[in-house]
Structures are given as C-alpha cells and as structure tokens.
Amino acid sequence: MQVSIPAKTKKAKFGTQSMNFVTKWGSVLAIFIIFAFFSLRMPDIFLTTSNMISILRSISIVTVIAIGITVSLTVDGFDLSVGSMATFADTLVISMFVWHSLPTLPAILVTLAVALLVGAFNAFLIVKVRIPDMLVTLSGLFIFEGVAMTYAGGGSISQGMPRLDGTPTFGVIPPFFKLIGSAPYIIIIMVIVVALVHIFLNYTKYGRYMYVVGGNKEAARLSGIPVERYRALAYLLSATLATIGGIMLASRIGSAQINAGAGYLMPAVAAAFIGLSVAGAGRPNAIGTFAGAVLVGLLENGLVMMSVPYYSMNIVKGSVLILALALTYFKKK
C-alpha cells in the first residue's frame, strides 16, 4: 500500500497539472480549435483578411456590451439591462439626427448623458432601495425597451422617414457618424474600450475597490471602503458601456430598429462568463471577456459561412458554448 500510493499520486499530479492547464486555457484552446476547424473546412473563404476584419467588426459591439456586464460582475452584481440600454441608445441617437438635426458630437453627448441618468436610476434602486440587482436590471430590461419603443412611437426611425404622426423629418445622419460603425474605426473603439477597462480594473485603486466589494462586502465596508458608492459606480459604468455599444450599433445599421440591442444580451453574457476563467483569472476581467466575445463571434461567422440554416444555428452555438465552459469549469472544486 505504502509503495503503491506514491506512484498513484505522481500520476494524479501529472493529471492535475494538465487538467489545470486545460482549466486555465480551455476557452483559448476552444478558440484555436474552432479557428483551425473552419480554416481547414473553408480555407479560401474563411481564412481571408477581409473575413477576419469582418469577424472583428461583428464582435466589437458584443464586446463593448459584454465589458459593461463584466464591470457589473466585478462588484458581484449582474446587469441584465444592457441589451435594452443599447436599443434605447440606438433610438435616442438616431432621433437626435433625424428628428432634431443635431451634429454628431452633441448627439452622442446627449445620448451618453441620458444613459448616465438611466444608470443612476438602476444604481439608486439597487443601492438605496435595496432591491436585488438581478431583479432591478431584469425590470430595467423591460422598462428601457418599452421607453425606447414609446419614444420612437412604436416603430423604427430612419433617415427621411416621417414621424408616426405624419410630421416629415429633414435631419440626416452625418457621414462622420457613419464612420464610427465602419471597419477600422469600430474595431479601434473596441480595442480602446477593452484596454481602458482593463487598466481601470487592474491598475487603479477604484478597480481594486470594486473587486474587494465583489469579494466580501462586509470586509470591504469595515475596511473603510464606501461599498455603496462603488456598487453605484459599477452600474453607471455598465450603463455607459451599453450606451456606447448602442451608439456603435446605430452607426453600423444607420437607423433605429425595434429591439435592435436585445440580440446582443445573450452573446454578451456568454462572453463575460467565458471571460471569468480565461487564463485562470477566476474573476471578471476585460481581456477574458474579449476572448469570450471572439469565441462567440468566430462560431457565428463560421457557421453562417458553412450555410448552416439559421434555425439550427443556435443548437450548434449553444452546444459549443457548453463545451467551452465545460473545459473551463470541469473539476474546478
């Protein structure tokens, strides 16, 4: 017995080590596998510069929204209202152009200001009224969507289209604004957002405080950290990021559509949660979330190219997601 056990542990140790590696890098591994798979299957259409750019472009909005969720996760919260926030921002910014003929910068500033108000509303309900985060932001999901739709008069807004009561509109969407949503710029915006949030969370004391609050509220409070202030800050930031996502979306599609942002919620949630474990971070982080978004985006792009019918695509997407998560969480005691 005494002889056989050491041998067993040695093996187990090697096993745990390789297991640790998989747990740490599981999602990154999945990215490579998926990438290799599509590249081999469709070398001449998938593995092209233009397609790579198009993947990055398509994930940029998801990434920015997912980063918003990530920030809310750092304080042990969860912002479910980001999708509706994006819709709301989309509607608002387009209406600024089409209805009110505002130039680009003021339109964006007005939208961001309104977004901060909405974020403050979330924060107030969570921090002061003390309704659990999930419930507040779930209600927010409905409210902001409804507000956006009501504001738009129940329909979409686009250039040249008269308002619902028949008033003609004369505003145009400035070409400069359209640039935001096009190839190099939208990707650059994403990279900047990821980098800034990464720096904020890891290298500033504010970011550290947020992790501390998320780690143990009572300990944070007794360390003299104003817990409620940082929780509120997190929701303000997530609302702002969702709004930036919505503005990018508006520029990309050039109009305000009903529920335009709703479709981004689930991929963004997935990206943020995959991000938790990337590189063994074990906590919400910007780079991880970006990797998560890449994983989700790659999958989507590749499946479309393989002409998987849209109605079956979700099955594949969901399954691969589960697989990636299984790789990361398996045996994480």
Added chain:
Amino acid sequence: MRDISIEFPGVKALSNVDFQVESGKVYALVGANGAGKSTLMKVMAGAYDHYTGSIYFNGEEVSIRTPRDAKNLGIEIVYQEVDTALVPYLTVAENIMLNVLVNKMDKKVFVRWPQIHKAARQILSRLNIELDTNTIVDELKLAQKQMVLIARAIAEDCRFLILDEPTAPLSNTETDELFRLVRDLVKNHQVGVVFISHRLPEVFEICEDITIMKDGKVVTNQTLEGLTVNKVVEHMLGQKLSETFPKRHVHLGDVLLEVNNLTEEEGLVHHANMNVRAGEIVGIAGLVGAGKTEFCKTLFGALKTIDGEVVLKGKKLKVTSPYSAVTQGLALVPEERRREGVLVEEPVYSNLSSATLSKFSTPLGFIKAAAERLNAKKVITDLGIKTPHDAQKVAFLSGGNQQKVAVGKWLIADADIYIFDEPTKGVDVGAKHDIFELIGRLAEQGKGVIYASCEFTEILGITDRTYVMYDGTIVQELETKNITEEQLLFYSTGGK
C-alpha cells in the same frame, strides 16, 4: 494514522506524520500557526483525498478519502473556520440537524419539522445553551455559531470527535460548558477527543496526552504529565519565549479621544463613557456578550449611533459609516476575520493594502504595484505570516495566519486611534508576542489604542488602563497595574 504526507501547490503541509487516538481519552494537538494541525485533522475527517500514507482503525487498515468514509467510522469534526461550515440563511435547528437531514432521511420524503426542532433543542440543552432554534444563523454572534457547530457534531453518536480551536471565540463560561460535555462524552460514552487550541492552560486542564507539531512534522508525542507551559512553547516554536508581554515605557500625552454617552440604535451599547490618551493602550474587558464588539463597531460607524458624542483631538466627530470613520482617523480590526476582516479569494498582498490603498496609488488612482508588494513583504516578515509567497490566496493560509493578515492590513494605516477587537484569537503564542509588540510600537508613536478582549491575562499584560463592560455599557474604570484577574471577573459579571 501512519506516515501521512500532503502537499499543496508550493507548500508541504504535512511530512510523514504519525498520529494516534484511542477512545475514552482527550488528546491535545498544538503547534504554531501553519504547523499543519488543521490539515492533519482534515485528513482524518476525509476532507482531502490527495494525501499519502495509511490510516488504521481498530488495527485494520481503512480508507478515508471522503467525509462520508470518516462519518461511517464515527469521526466527527468541528472545523476551525466556523463560517465555512454553516449555512447562513438557514435556522439554528436546520444547521444543527444538517447531517441528519442529509444522511438519515432514508426513504422519507417529508421533513418533520417539529421533530427536528425538538431534537435540536435537546442537543442545545445538553450543552446548557439557551438559543431559539428558529433563529437564522446569520444573525448569531461568533460564539453562538461555534456552539451550533459543536451541537451539530454531537447530534449523531460519534466515536471520535475532533475540535479544531473550538474555544477561540468562547468565553470562560462557555468553555467550561464545553469541557463538561467533553468529559461526559469521554467518560460515559468512550469517545476519543482531539482538542486543538492555542490557549495552553486549557490544554493542561482537559487533555491527557499531547502531540506537538512544527512545520508539518511531529516534534513530540507524550503524556502531559510532567510538562509545563513553557516547555510546550519551546517545542512549538523551537526556542524559548522570554516574555509574552513586551515591556514598554511610553510617556502618556493629552487626551486624544473622548467618548461621551455613546448609545447605539438598538441599545446594544448605551451610555458608554471613556477616553484614550495619546500613547495609551486602553483595555475594554468583559465577557462574551457584554457588548465589546458592539461598542467597537458603534465607535467605528459600523453600527448606528443615536446618542452621545465622540471627540477626537478636541474636534467632534461625525461618524456615519466605517468610511467616514477611516477618513477621520479611526481604524478597526474586526473580530470575525473570515466575514469581516479578509478577502479570502484575493492574494495576501492586496489584502494587506485593502484598507490603505490610497497610500499605494498615484493622485490619479493608479496603483503603485511595486510599493504595494514591498509593503506586503514587510508586513509578512513583521508578523511572521506563514505563506509560500505574497501572492498566495488568503483562503489557503492557516486560520491563525489569516488573522495576522486581518491585523496586518491596519498596522500601516495613518489612524490616530486603533481599535482592536480580540486580535489574538487563534494566534499562536509567538505571534501574539509579535502583535503585542506592534501594538506597543503604535503607542510609542503617540497613537491611542483601544484593546477589547475577553482574555483577562492579555488585558492585564498590555494595557495601561481598563474599562470593564457589562450588559452593553461601561461599568468600571481601573488602573491596570492595581488590579487582578479576579477583580476583572468580578466587575465583568456585574459585581459592584
């Protein structure tokens, strides 16, 4: 248990340890923080499965790899980290009867609540504790939580009972109750008990045999007879400890802090008056439940004040939250480290800077990583925190070392008044000495120190002046050099 070894990443927690327990006897297991006591007991209780070595039971080799295996052999354990073993949002009854609810339901589907509560009440009365079984555990005090855990361990008949520092949060009366129960289990039920504690007098009171550990190895294994406390300490630390309480000579300055008529919202603290002079260490003595913790927390803004005033350096303070307390020059080392003091999922270095992060960041809020790590290394050496490196997660430190982290993070704060609430709980004698020395140094710098404790020897050892608390208020002020433990006890129990 023979030849037990276990490793964690970067730490060899046990190497070739032999240990044995017979039924009907009480064994002491002592050693410095991080010596491996808890780990050894966890192996015995089936909490780990990656150890090497073998375990024999009644002469037969058995395999204990899961808590289930251990339970089947009749081994029960009361874990050191109270909060990890309790379900906070369930009632006292549910927590006590947890094992029964989980394991003894057999084919039954419905829980009979009246029976569960009755059984729980019976166990509590065996321990002589008054506690409503409907209370939610989250609302209990640390000492009560500890008793709930002990109650859970004896809810089922066991043959071996492991008590990992059960007395750390308990006062003398509760400890006496526990010992009474242990004696009863040993004598009348032939239970074998392993008792871990850093309070050596207790060990001598209740145990027959002693095993002393150091750095993951057994140093000695003998009967207690003929041993002295000093000898045990020498084995534990590998050196003699000349004096527990370092001497200091500080010239006391003016009155720094004045507390008048402090009253807490729910009356947990009422009409409390005290003052602290610069360079003075002021004790708050009292039994568990006297309101010491509540007093400290009220002063620090963690509980709501409704009446009274706090004056610091002649300026009236407006403390509405711990945050405002810190900005106005107060610091508190709280009692319940796991819940209130440390971030178990974070590395040691960021725990040590979490209360003073502004010191380690630029005006824009960027963290000066190098300075932060340097400070962490300094505190680690100052307090002798046993950790493989400063980036280790605090969850992986031994209980006593977590406590040192909770204390250490405040030592560098620029506060005027330091409040310590039972800072030496679960800390070994050597480390106690270090903590006292650091507290002494704070006093030498002209800070005011408030030291709340139910350990009267410590109060007598390090304070200049002592206030005694009883039933939520301060009942007596005493010059420490003129008093004895008996007097403290007299006033603490309501004597006048």
